[in-house]
Amino acid sequence: MTGGPTGQSHAERLLDQQDQIPVEWRGKVLVFAGTVWRDPIGILYVPCLYWCGDQWFLDFGWLVDVWCDDSRLVRLRPGTEGAGASK
Numbered sequence: 001m002t003g004g005p006t007g008q009s010h011a012e013r014l015l016d017q018q019d020q021i022p023v024e025w026r027g028k029v030l031v032f033a034g035t036v037w038r039d040p041i042g043i044l045y046v047p048c049l050y051w052c053g054d055q056w057f058l059d060f061g062w063l064v065d066v067w068c069d070d071s072r073l074v075r076l077r078p079g080t081e082g083a084g085a086s087k
Helices: 008-016
Strands: 029-031 044-052 055-062 071-073
Touching: 008 044, 008 055
Parallel strands: 029 071
Antiparallel strands: 029 044, 044 055
């Protein structure tokens, strides 16, 4: 089994350390499905990082949306729980 799912705290950590995100991930939507938020009418959202201009931004994608081919589910590497994220 590969590593476990990553959540909003992992996304925020990477956002604070953008230089640690591989350059080849630019243009991808990084999905952190370990955190799921529900809005007042019941729609589910997950944290996502996306590249725009010259930096990464945190957003929340609609969980039941159609995800594009450039979306990537970010998971922890085996044995690194809490230490970092990998694709």
